[in-house]
Amino acid sequence: MKCKKCGGQAVIHLRAHNLALCKDHFVEFFEKRVQKGIGRFKMFDRKSKILVAVSTGKDSSAVLYALKKLGYKVEGLFLKMGPHTNLAERVVKNIENATGVKINIFDVTRDFGGLGTADVARIVKRPVCSICGIVRRHWMNRYAYENGFDVLVTGHNMDDEATFLFGNILNWQVDYMARQWPVLEKTHPKFVRKAKPLIYVTERETYAYVFLNGIPFLEQKCPFAQGATSSHYKKYLNALEWEQPGVKHRLLFGYFETLKPLLASETKVELRECNVCGFPTTEEKCQYCKLVERVHDHITKNSAGEKGIDVQISEDTGE
Amino acid sequence: MKCKKCGGQAVIHLRAHNLALCKDHFVEFFEKRVQKGIGRFKMFDRKSKILVAVSTGKDSSAVLYALKKLGYKVEGLFLKMGPHTNLAERVVKNIENATGVKINIFDVTRDFGGLGTADVARIVKRPVCSICGIVRRHWMNRYAYENGFDVLVTGHNMDDEATFLFGNILNWQVDYMARQWPVLEKTHPKFVRKAKPLIYVTERETYAYVFLNGIPFLEQKCPFAQGATSSHYKKYLNALEWEQPGVKHRLLFGYFETLKPLLASETKVELRECNVCGFPTTEEKCQYCKLVERVHDHITKNSAGEKGIDVQISEDTGE
Numbered sequence: 097m098k099c100k101k102c103g104g105q106a107v108i109h110l111r112a113h114n115l116a117l118c119k120d121h122f123v124e125f126f127e128k129r130v131q132k133g134i135g136r137f138k139m140f141d142r143k144s145k146i147l148v149a150v151s152t153g154k155d156s157s158a159v160l161y162a163l164k165k166l167g168y169k170v171e172g173l174f175l176k177m178g179p180h181t182n183l184a185e186r187v188v189k190n191i192e193n194a195t196g197v198k199i200n201i202f203d204v205t206r207d208f209g210g211l212g213t214a215d216v217a218r219i220v221k222r223p224v225c226s227i228c229g230i231v232r233r234h235w236m237n238r239y240a241y242e243n244g245f246d247v248l249v250t251g252h253n254m255d256d257e258a259t260f261l262f263g264n265i266l267n268w269q270v271d272y273m274a275r276q277w278p279v280l281e282k283t284h285p286k287f288v289r290k291a292k293p294l295i296y297v298t299e300r301e302t303y304a305y306v307f308l309n310g311i312p313f314l315e316q317k318c319p320f321a322q323g324a325t326s327s328h329y330k331k332y333l334n335a336l337e338w339e340q341p342g343v344k345h346r347l348l349f350g351y352f353e354t355l356k357p358l359l360a361s362e363t364k365v366e367l368r369e370c371n372v373c374g375f376p377t378t379e380e381k382c383q384y385c386k387l388v389e390r391v392h393d394h395i396t397k398n399s400a401g402e403k404g405i406d407v408q409i410s411e412d413t414g415e
Numbered sequence: 416m417k418c419k420k421c422g423g424q425a426v427i428h429l430r431a432h433n434l435a436l437c438k439d440h441f442v443e444f445f446e447k448r449v450q451k452g453i454g455r456f457k458m459f460d461r462k463s464k465i466l467v468a469v470s471t472g473k474d475s476s477a478v479l480y481a482l483k484k485l486g487y488k489v490e491g492l493f494l495k496m497g498p499h500t501n502l503a504e505r506v507v508k509n510i511e512n513a514t515g516v517k518i519n520i521f522d523v524t525r526d527f528g529g530l531g532t533a534d535v536a537r538i539v540k541r542p543v544c545s546i547c548g549i550v551r552r553h554w555m556n557r558y559a560y561e562n563g564f565d566v567l568v569t570g571h572n573m574d575d576e577a578t579f580l581f582g583n584i585l586n587w588q589v590d591y592m593a594r595q596w597p598v599l600e601k602t603h604p605k606f607v608r609k610a611k612p613l614i615y616v617t618e619r620e621t622y623a624y625v626f627l628n629g630i631p632f633l634e635q636k637c638p639f640a641q642g643a644t645s646s647h648y649k650k651y652l653n654a655l656e657w658e659q660p661g662v663k664h665r666l667l668f669g670y671f672e673t674l675k676p677l678l679a680s681e682t683k684v685e686l687r688e689c690n691v692c693g694f695p696t697t698e699e700k701c702q703y704c705k706l707v708e709r710v711h712d713h714i715t716k717n718s719a720g721e722k723g724i725d726v727q728i729s730e731d732t733g734e
Contacts, residue, residue, distance in 0.1 A: 267665050268666070268674065270673050270674070328655070332654065336585065336651060346586050346589065351587060354589050355587065355589070357676070370588025
């Protein structure tokens with residue numbers, strides 16, 4: 097298999113593009129696709145102060161490296177969420193060294209008496225992913241806002257977005273569909289705009305990009321993400337893509353181009369500032385502050401009864 | 416497994432409804448679902464003169480039987496399309512006897528010098544399914560119009576419609592989406608309104624209904640429909656349905672309720688009457704009359720050269 101650009105040894109074949117490329121031309125291709133997304137959806141420019149949400153997975157590693165290489169002003173933010181993120185935290189330094197991008201580390205457990213999101217979830221009897229979502233959304237935005245960043249970037253790639261859309265269509269969750277866009281403008285002064293520069297690259301291409309550039313990342317998935325419904329949708333979309341190369345692209349971009357404008361005016365929410373933290377919410381107190389309060393109530397009640405906190409803190413060693 | 420209604424021996428379990436039913440209660444359930452579709456989408460009433468497009472497959476057999484039983488004024492129309500429909504034609508009489516519904520037979524090959532659609536397709540070098548579609552659409556509507564029917568009914572079930580929508584969404588074929596509805600009003604005086612009373616029943620339920628009522632139908636699929644893209648889509652939708660019972664229903668009816676109104680005003684076509692046959696078309700001459708002309712030109716040219724017609728007519732015996 098030869099590179100279509102230079103005739104050299106190809107390292108990857110892209111079925112949707114009917115294109116085989118060598119290492120150098122694939123890296124060039126990938127970065128052009130990232131730049132295309134940034135430009136097409138007017139995500140940010142080279143003066144923007146960009147904060148990347150770092151999970152230490154392949155996507156955030158790829159986006160840090162690509163944005164830095166493309167000349168953008170970028171920093172990362174890694175959130176310590178409790179013992180299950182200890183393994184990921186150890187990779188942060190390696191990613192910093194490989195990408196040359198400063199990655200800030202912020203410990204969210206300080207708001208929960210030192211407890212991690214898994215323990216918080218057990219206390220409030222809700223799924224870990226839902227708690228983790230509330231905490232991440234709050235702190236990613238708040239950290240970016242309080243530290244003067246213009247844009248918060250996440251590593252969602254084309255597969256993530258196509259899968260999300262696929263699931264929302266199958267169940268016609270029009271609210272979610274109306275808010276799905278590669279860039280989300282501020283709807284409140286305390287919301288930082290959000291952007292997804294990997295919108296034009298697939299999961300497989302992102303894997304190839306980090307491998308070929310020797311950028312470190314944690315391959316292990318989050319231990320709490322097992323069996324998520326989205327992984328079913330991804331499976332079927334991948335099978336469809338195999339039979340009809342390009343179907344993910346057509347699904348996602350056909351939607352953005354033709355249907356999204358029709359939905360745009362459908363959902364509008366009234367925002368106010370949370371009584372406690374001052375960040376935007378639809379209610380008097382935001383979901384995050386309600387969560388903090390419930391956990392503190394629980395801790396106080398348990399201390400008063402002279403019992404220990406009924407949670408087990410265990411470290412995920414990744415073994 | 417016991418019937419949820421009467422405690423008798425159940426013959427079918429419907430996962431999407433979490434419901435097991437005996438033969439009698441399943442038949443009642445099925446007919447209620449057909450009536451629900453007719454009522455919900457205001458398809459027709461008991462005064463309407465209804466023509467059912469009969470292929471002799473399970474769907475048209477089910478709809479003939481159910482409509483007759485529900486007290487509607489109904490007749491069938493079977494189109495002879497050439498040698499490949501000879502087998503199906505032999506089943507027509509059996510279906511008439513079992514359902515008590517008169518089925519008219521009309522031979523479309525008379526317009527093509529006796530040639531069937533498979534030979535026509537070879538002459539004009541186009542896929543058989545596309546030719547068959549042009550011929551069916553023309554004659555089903557024309558026969559219904561010329562014989563004073565109020566509604567033309569087809570046997571499309573929930574799976575057919577969900578599959579069609581699924582494929583159109585994946586490729587955002589908004590034109591097709593805007594025209595997909597369980598009942599299509601007349602957009603021209605010479606168009607008969609069209610309705611799909613099986614919209615609330617699945618393929619599996621339709622199979623069960625014809626089996627349990629002993630209604631004859633031809634199990635063999637059309638020999639030209641092998642490997643159609645729609646069968647891929649059906650495969651994935653069935654797999655999704657297995658993991659998330661009810662997903663087809665949510666996809667289809669969520670679409671009708673929430674999204675369809677947004678698309679309704681999107682596509683509008685200007686109709687005029689065909690110079691040759693007088694039936695509605697967007698051009699001077701309709702697709703059907705163009706096809707007839709091309710085939711007659713071909714026959715004339717070949718006869719002039721004293722050569723035989725270069726087509727092979729073979730009968731499908733179904734073996």
